Amino acid sequence: MSLDWLHTPAQAVNDSARAAALTRQAWLTKPPGALGELETLAVTLAGLQGRECPAVDKINISIFAGDHGIADEKVSAFPQAVTGEMVRNFANGGAAISVLARELRAVLEVVHLGTVNDPGPLPGVRRAWIAPRTHNFLHAPAMEPAQLQQALHAGRDSIATASAAGSELFIGGEMGIANTTAASALACALIDVHPHDITGAGTGLDAAGMQHKSQVIAHAVAFHRAYALDPLESLRRLGGFEIAALSGAYIAAAQAGIPILVDGFISSVAALAAVRINPSCHEWLLFAHCSAERGHLRVLEALQAKPLLDLGMRLGEGSGAATAASIVRLACALHAGMATFEQAGVTNKEP
Ligand SMILES: Cc1cc2ncn([C@H]3O[C@H](COP(=O)(O)O)[C@@H](O)[C@H]3O)c2cc1C
Numbered sequence: 001m002s003l004d005w006l007h008t009p010a011q012a013v014n015d016s017a018r019a020a021a022l023t024r025q026a027w028l029t030k031p032p033g034a035l036g037e038l039e040t041l042a043v044t045l046a047g048l049q050g051r052e053c054p055a056v057d058k059i060n061i062s063i064f065a066g067d068h069g070i071a072d073e074k075v076s077a078f079p080q081a082v083t084g085e086m087v088r089n090f091a092n093g094g095a096a097i098s099v100l101a102r103e104l105r106a107v108l109e110v111v112h113l114g115t116v117n118d119p120g121p122l123p124g125v126r127r128a129w130i131a132p133r134t135h136n137f138l139h140a141p142a143m144e145p146a147q148l149q150q151a152l153h154a155g156r157d158s159i160a161t162a163s164a165a166g167s168e169l170f171i172g173g174e175m176g177i178a179n180t181t182a183a184s185a186l187a188c189a190l191i192d193v194h195p196h197d198i199t200g201a202g203t204g205l206d207a208a209g210m211q212h213k214s215q216v217i218a219h220a221v222a223f224h225r226a227y228a229l230d231p232l233e234s235l236r237r238l239g240g241f242e243i244a245a246l247s248g249a250y251i252a253a254a255q256a257g258i259p260i261l262v263d264g265f266i267s268s269v270a271a272l273a274a275v276r277i278n279p280s281c282h283e284w285l286l287f288a289h290c291s292a293e294r295g296h297l298r299v300l301e302a303l304q305a306k307p308l309l310d311l312g313m314r315l316g317e318g319s320g321a322a323t324a325a326s327i328v329r330l331a332c333a334l335h336a337g338m339a340t341f342e343q344a345g346v347t348n349k350e351p
């Protein structure tokens, strides 16, 4: 199986649906622009969904879980066993994203790509097993070429299922202890930022822990520097199974015409890799929130992204995107449900 599909263009945005939505916004009983970003959201979604009045009733969430060799370098405040334990927690419905998905009445899929602490087959968990974890990218590429391919295809498979179910919005999430280190290293390769300026606390490192993490990232980025201009190779060398699966899912969603709501720091780095691999998927990305993880602002800037929320969240799992999805729903409801000046008999301003 080749990776040629990664370069297939995303679906074209429907300009006439977008224009119709823009006109509709001007007719609604409010001063023009008074609903701020909610107006922009509705108009953007209209173009993506190809209808004057978009809707996000059917939301698909896929959480990709995988472990990281770089965890050996003591770069996380939590032990590696937590990744596998959280896969079980997702299956049992006890994680933050489980609660948010229920509230949204979204379809939640958990994709288990490989953990050191393997909980085994679980109901509601798709096993797309690659290996217990990636290689430690301080000394070697994180993934073998075949493993990168498996991870990208795991993401694409999630979109095939979502697309067949008529999904109107895709949210990707991740779980993988030490993945803020992988995402930070990958971001350094993709946007040429200094590790010190992007390294954050992740699950809660103190200042000394962050200093150490930043040095580990700097060494890894230097080790793989020769490949920094190649985004797919950087993803293989510095990413992780769940990060690559997210990149594959984003590209496939844009190709399938499903709008994407990007979560926090790790998801945004996966989105940046996706855009560097296939620039046409950029138009399909909506950005949910600004994570408290230090490097997120810099990554959002590289994506020219204006996120909807800033709640100090730093969890991952797709939780920020699931929270913002309610706002996206409200934007669609306002756009479709408000009366026009004419319908309501309200006097419009002078032209
Ligand atoms: C119980 C628990 C649940 C989580 N859910 C997401 N993460 C988040 O934290 C991890 C990244 O942080 P670091 O790079 O510092 O390890 C990822 O698994 C991410 O999804 C969690 C972390 C923990 C501990």
Ligand SMILES: O=C(O)c1cccnc1
Binding pocket: 180, 202, 203, 263, 264, 265, 266, 267, 291, 292, 293, 313, 314, 315, 316, 317
């Ligand atoms: O913003 C994120 O994605 C994030 C931040 C810290 C830990 N895990 C995830």
